[in-house]
Amino acid sequence: xxxxxxxxxxxxxxxxxxxxxxxxxxxxxxxxxxxxxxxxxxxxxxxxxxxxxxxxxxxxxxxxxxxxxxxxxxxxxxxxxxxxxxxxxxxxxxxxxxxxxxxxxxxxxxxxxxxxxxxxxxxxxxxxxxxxxxxxxxxxxxxxxxxxxxxxxxxxxxxxxxxxxxxxxxxxxxxxxxxxxxxxxxxxxxxxxxxxxxxxxxxxxxxxxxxxxxxxxxxxxxxxxxxxxxxxxxxxxxxxxxxxxxxxxxxxxxxxxxxxxxxxxxxxxxxxxxxxxxxxxxxxxx
Amino acid sequence: xxxxxxxxxxxxxxxxxxxxxxxxxxxxxxxxxxxxxxxxxxxxxxxxxxxxxxxxxxxxxxxxxxxxxxxxxxxxxxxxxxxxxxxxxxxxxxxxxxxxxxxxxxxxxxxxxxxxxxxxxxxxxxxxxxxxxxxxxxxxxxxxxxxxxxxxxxxxxxxxxxxxxxxxxxxxxxxxxxxxxxxxxxxxxxxxxxxxxxxxxxxxxxxxxxxxxxxxxxxxxxxxxxxxxxxxxxxxxxxxxxxxxxxxxxxxxxxxxxxxxxxxx
Numbered sequence: 001x002x003x004x005x006x007x008x009x010x011x012x013x014x015x016x017x018x019x020x021x022x023x024x025x026x027x028x029x030x031x032x033x034x035x036x037x038x039x040x041x042x043x044x045x046x047x048x049x050x051x052x053x054x055x056x057x058x059x060x061x062x063x064x065x066x067x068x069x070x071x072x073x074x075x076x077x078x079x080x081x082x083x084x085x086x087x088x089x090x091x092x093x094x095x096x097x098x099x100x101x102x103x104x105x106x107x108x109x110x111x112x113x114x115x116x117x118x119x120x121x122x123x124x125x126x127x128x129x130x131x132x133x134x135x136x137x138x139x140x141x142x143x144x145x146x147x148x149x150x151x152x153x154x155x156x157x158x159x160x161x162x163x164x165x166x167x168x169x170x171x172x173x174x175x176x177x178x179x180x181x182x183x184x185x186x187x188x189x190x191x192x193x194x195x196x197x198x199x200x201x202x203x204x205x206x207x208x209x210x211x212x213x214x215x216x217x218x219x220x221x222x223x224x225x226x227x228x229x230x231x232x233x234x235x236x237x238x239x240x241x242x243x244x245x246x247x248x249x250x251x252x253x254x255x256x257x258x259x260x261x262x263x264x265x266x267x268x269x270x271x272x273x274x275x276x277x278x279x280x281x282x283x284x285x286x
Numbered sequence: 287x288x289x290x291x292x293x294x295x296x297x298x299x300x301x302x303x304x305x306x307x308x309x310x311x312x313x314x315x316x317x318x319x320x321x322x323x324x325x326x327x328x329x330x331x332x333x334x335x336x337x338x339x340x341x342x343x344x345x346x347x348x349x350x351x352x353x354x355x356x357x358x359x360x361x362x363x364x365x366x367x368x369x370x371x372x373x374x375x376x377x378x379x380x381x382x383x384x385x386x387x388x389x390x391x392x393x394x395x396x397x398x399x400x401x402x403x404x405x406x407x408x409x410x411x412x413x414x415x416x417x418x419x420x421x422x423x424x425x426x427x428x429x430x431x432x433x434x435x436x437x438x439x440x441x442x443x444x445x446x447x448x449x450x451x452x453x454x455x456x457x458x459x460x461x462x463x464x465x466x467x468x469x470x471x472x473x474x475x476x477x478x479x480x481x482x483x484x485x486x487x488x489x490x491x492x493x494x495x496x497x498x499x500x501x502x503x504x505x506x507x508x509x510x511x512x513x514x515x516x517x518x519x520x521x522x523x524x525x526x527x528x529x530x531x532x533x534x535x536x537x538x539x540x541x542x543x544x545x546x547x548x549x550x551x
Contacts, residue, residue: 041476042447156336185335185503190547212476215549242551256481258506260548263530266488267481267510 001073002029003206004053004174009067011048011057022048024230025067030174035200035207037217037238039253040227046210049227050176053208054088055079071174090120093167097179099159103151109162110135110147113169120170134165139195157188161195168199175200178210193220215257218242226250233284248278289361290465290497291324291347296370297355298339298346316342318521319356324465329491329498331512331529333505333544339521340501344467346370347499348384349377360384382412385458389470391450395442401428401453402438408460427456430493432486448479455486465497472507484511505544509533517541 011023023045030036040046057063069076096102113131117124124130135143138161167175181189197220200207209221225235234247245251255268298317317339324330334340345351347358358369388394405424425435431452442450458466472480488511502508508515509529516526525538536542
């Protein structure tokens with residue numbers, strides 16, 4: 001029995017009388033303790049898929065979601081507001097791309113984490129100590145002092161560590177990390193990935209990692225789903241997909257990553273027409 | 287080699303507020319005595335992490351950052367001019383020769399201007415063109431960077447990130463510069479789009495015989511595009527050399543750290 005099971009998820013947006021189908025029937029599952037990557041380019045529907053799992057999409061009628069998303073056999077799309085509040089942060093926590101815009105600039109980072117702890121874990125007596133511990137767990141040194149630091153006093157990498165600490169502070173069972181390293185330098189990216197790997201191992205938590213870069217998922221996610229134009233075009237174990245991709249889109253996405261030792265070589269850029277042609281020849285449904 | 291730019295012992299320092307009433311603070315040396323040369327037609331990479339001073343170095347060359355010491359020589363045949371010593375008025379003609387492409391294609395384009403207007407601004411400053419000639423030039427620029435000329439009258443928000451970066455490049459090329467400084471031109475883009483922009487820059491270099499300083503934090507990206515590269519940390523260049531050699535045989539521990547950080551598979 002999977003912890004999370006998404007069945008035939010469809011998401012469409014209405015604007016100015018036009019309906020855009022962002023996600024066209026996606027199904028996948030995430031087991032307990034498993035880490036799954038969703039890889040695709042901007043516009044592939046990977047982020048909205050992730051957002052829908054905590055019902056974070058606009059509810060003003062501009063966005064329509066259908067299908068089922070079962071978390072422990074309960075359908076997220078049928079939950080009432082009280083159940084949703086318990087779900088968000090408490091069971092599924094998010095880390096977004098841009099830490100500087102995710103954090104509130106007028107509260108200290110410690111206070112922001114404390115707010116989440118108070119809400120989701122009322123049994124905790126010493127909230128401050130709990131926050132300091134959370135900051136230490138993500139590798140922030142002198143955590144007791146950093147409790148009262150404001151977001152602008154921290155570097156981008158440190159801010160992202162704070163976001164991860166906040167997400168973990170309520171002991172969620174699933175972490176959804178949406179491009180957590182895209183705004184960071186490669187060196188800091190490596191640190192954050194190492195940190196995530198460590199935490200997943202220690203906690204036995206599940207993760208969905210959303211990224212456009214195939215390069216970062218190796219050693220971090222056991223399975224990959226490749227999304228292209230609102231559909232999952234290929235999925236399987238990470239190593240298998242990385243070294244033996246089948247779908248022309250997956251091949252192109254892997255080929256365009258800049259690698260060391262190829263000085264002066266021309267980078268491969270994605271030719272969508274060629275992908276369409278090859279995919280049709282290979283019998284992939286569109 | 288035909289040198290175009292020679293930077294000698296460049297320094298940029300900023301005062302740090304400290305002590306009572308913000309006085310008595312020290313200075314931070316963002317760029318701490320940097321020297322290098324770039325030849326005509328060459329793409330030279332400058333790599334380092336945030337805070338290493340690589341962006342400030344680029345900005346100091348074009349005088350967007352205050353130069354506190356050293357020289358930036360610009361060569362024209364045998365003549366050379368120290369850009370750092372010029373007055374604002376004297377520097378004006380060099381603004382045409384040196385252009386910049388910025389990191390964030392979302393913030394570096396005015397959202398209220400059409401692409402045509404964005405491209406006309408630099409044209410109006412340096413060339414006296416009538417409306418018809420301007421339109422023709424703007425269409426040429428669009429084609430040059432691989433955009434549809436019929437999209438000239440659209441606004442920036444109607445384009446994707448990669449297309450916006452192409453607009454940023456077209457704007458830089460509008461005044462026919464000799465030297466362009468690309469400051470992290472691909473780090474805000476998807477990997478698939480990164481490849482397109484990097485290929486575009488190297489195509490333009492050969493087509494227009496441009497010289498380019500390519501600043502980035504990803505050493506793999508820089509190795510792909512540059513013939514030589516320099517590695518910078520804490521305001522200093524710690525290693526430099528031919529890109530392929532430097533990446534296959536890094537000497538400085540900091541360079542090794544940058545290489546280690548590149549995902550391998």
